Amino acid sequence: MINSTPEWISRSVSRLRSVVPAADKAAGGDGTASKPADKPARAAAADGSVTDVVAKTAVPRSTHERLVATLRRGQEALSPRALRRLLADLQEVVAPQVSELEGGRRAQAVAQWYTAAQPEERRDMWLLMCEQFAPDATRFKSARQRYEAAAGTAEEGQAEISLRRALVSPRTRLLQRFAVFPEGMRFLVDMRAELLPLLKADKRLLALDAELEQLFSTWFDVAFLELRRLSWDSPASLLEKLIKYEAVHDIRSWADLKNRLDSDRRCYGFFHPRLPNEPLIFVEVALLDRISSSITPLLDEAAAPVDITRANTAIFYSISNTQTGLRGVSFGDSLIKHVVETLAAEFPRLRTFATLSPIPGFRAWLGKNAPAMLERLDDKRRAELGRAVGFEPPQAAHFLAAVDKPLELDAKSPARQMLLECAAHYLGRDLQDGKPCDAVARFHLGNGARVERLNWGGDPSAKGLKQSYGLMVNYLYDLKRIDKHRAMLAQGKLPVSGEIESLLRG
Known part of the structure; x- marks a missing residue:
């Protein structure tokens, strides 16, 4: 839910900017980018064919360029003619004169094409959705100027309505039509699952992903x-x-x-x-x-x-x-x-x-932070640990080697005690961007639980040993203190029990 109009405006402007094709920005509007050619394209030079090399080393064309072209270039999946036909099919889905039911039927036909398409052909459809169904930037600019001019006047409400409407992209309507036919929701969820792994490599797809996530947040509200x-x-x-x-x-x-x-x-x-x-x-x-x-x-x-x-x-x-x-x-x-x-x-x-929860990120975290954790020990504790691991003074590698088979450690082992203290620090002190480092801790503490107890050998499976040296943790949901724990977390303090606190004090 939107808390305030300024916040909504800020978030909406950010969303609109993400829609502008990265290639257009990079080239000042001509649709080409300045990224270096990929490795397969460079390797093509060995063939000696100048035409092939040029085609394969050329940066990806935007759909705007491809739609007006005659020939397919390089690695492009759909020919310009096939791309134009697919665009026409998508536009027919959201045609103004088409009813919701008929739009859903047309969307289903596109979905059937998609199911039979190759991965790169599917990517072409995503790119069309991103670049050809984006919000009208000119209309948005005009609506924003009108809103800013109307701020504090009787026209502010109407200006805000116009600005909201200007931010609704044709893509939203298109995706809504896909959700109409019986298997449409399944289709969209699966499509996004296929899209997600490719976002880092192709920023042009971010707008489609953001739109799907926003729609899903509404459609799948509790x-x-x-x-x-x-x-x-x-x-x-x-x-x-x-x-x-x-x-x-x-x-x-x-x-x-x-x-x-x-x-x-x-x-x-x-x-x-x-x-x-x-x-x-x-x-x-x-x-x-x-x-x-x-x-x-x-x-x-x-x-x-x-x-x-x-x-x-x-x-x-x-x-x-x-x-x-x-x-x-x-x-x-x-x-x-x-x-x-x-x-x-x-x-x-x-x-x-x-x-009774796993601690999936603990072993990886300790591998990076063991030196800093050893620095926290006083001389007496450091000497005890050194004698236990056979090296004085103990280094991080010595400690990590000693706890690599945790189930063999005696209950009074200084290495075992040190491992528990490290786990307590990881769950009860270490923050990243104001949130717990561990994904499971982030989930439960965010819901108002507290770190209650560490359990040695809680998960002796190969997976448990690999993730967290076999350690598991209890998060307690104290129904009377959930709001208090959330408030603590908002202030950057992780709620922990007295038992965990004692481990943090060493």
């Missing part, structure tokens, strides 16, 4: 989503998707899945009415009598189910997003809130809501 419980009685096709999309702890078999859906477990997902059999995100929950310190018993298929009448703790041990194309659309925090409310209504005895 108000339009349905929370559904997934159980062993759910359709097999849906259960297969849980196996496919599980991103935290791989589901190894149907027996493994059945264990995760047993009587003492719950699994909930958010669904959209246009994607009725596709969970957008799902969470797995274990009902216990205490906060769990290890993932092993939770995944143990032979373990007896907990008596849920005695359960007082709900442990969220896996949260998985399923749709790459919805990257940037946040509904995980709403999922947890809805699940907490649902569980509390079903099990009034539940008092504790916490996670």
Whole structure:
């Protein structure tokens, strides 16, 4: 939601600027850029063909240039004639005289062409969407000048309306028409998933990505989503998707899945009415009598189910997003809130809501920050650690080698204690752009949780050891302090428990 008109204007102007083709900017309007030729093009010089070399070393032409050309150049996928035909088809989708239903039918025909097209031909369609369906910059400039002139007068409201309308691109209408036909939403989500990996290499596509993300943020707002419980009685096709999309702890078999859906477990997902059999995100929950310190018993298929009448703790041990194309659309925090409310209504005895979470970025972070962490030790601690690792004074390489097999470390090992302190610092002190460095911490702390406890050997799997030396962390959702924790985070302070605080003090 837009908080203020100045903020909206600033963000909207930024969006409009991103739409201007980078090539036009670089060349002062003639549609060519000054980027060096790519490697394959340079390698073509060995063929000795001047024509081929020129064609392959030429910088990419804009769709404006290609549409008025006669011949295809170099690596271009669609010929100018085919490009003009595709543009005409896209324009027919949003023709003013065409109804919503007919526009959707025409969009479906384009989608069918897209499905059969080669990757580079699909990219040509994206480029047409970016460059041929952009906002009218002249109209925007005029509307902006009118708005600025009307500021503080009775005409300000009407001027703002005109400015808003000037910022609505034909591309928005085009994408809306694609969402009309039955599989249209699926088509758009999959199209963005295909588009995302190419954004760094081709900045011309950024405008289309930004438009899709903005539309998805509206279309997939939590108000339009349905929370559904997934159980062993759910359709097999849906259960297969849980196996496919599980991103935290791989589901190894149907027996493994059945264990995760047993009587003492719950699994909930958010669904959209246009994607009725596709969970957008799902969470797995274990009902216990205490906060769990290890993932092993939770995944143990032979373990007896907990008596849920005695359960007082709900442990969220896996949260998985399923749709790459919805990257940037946040509904995980709403999922947890809805699940907490649902569980509390079903099990009034539940008092504790916490996670058992991985620390995916810890090993990589420590590899870079171990020297700085060792510098924090006083002489006594440094000497103790040196004796433990066999080198005095200990260097970062010595410490990292000593903790490389963490499960073999004794409970009183100085190296083990140092590793725990480093993890506490990583989760409870280290910030990047005012936010937690770790992606999972960023998610849960952003939702109002706090760092509660580190668990040694919490995930002894190969993946757990590779990511975080086997460490796992509990994030606690104290329902009475969620707003307080969010306020702390906004001030640049990460909320942690007394146990974590003691580790931070060393």
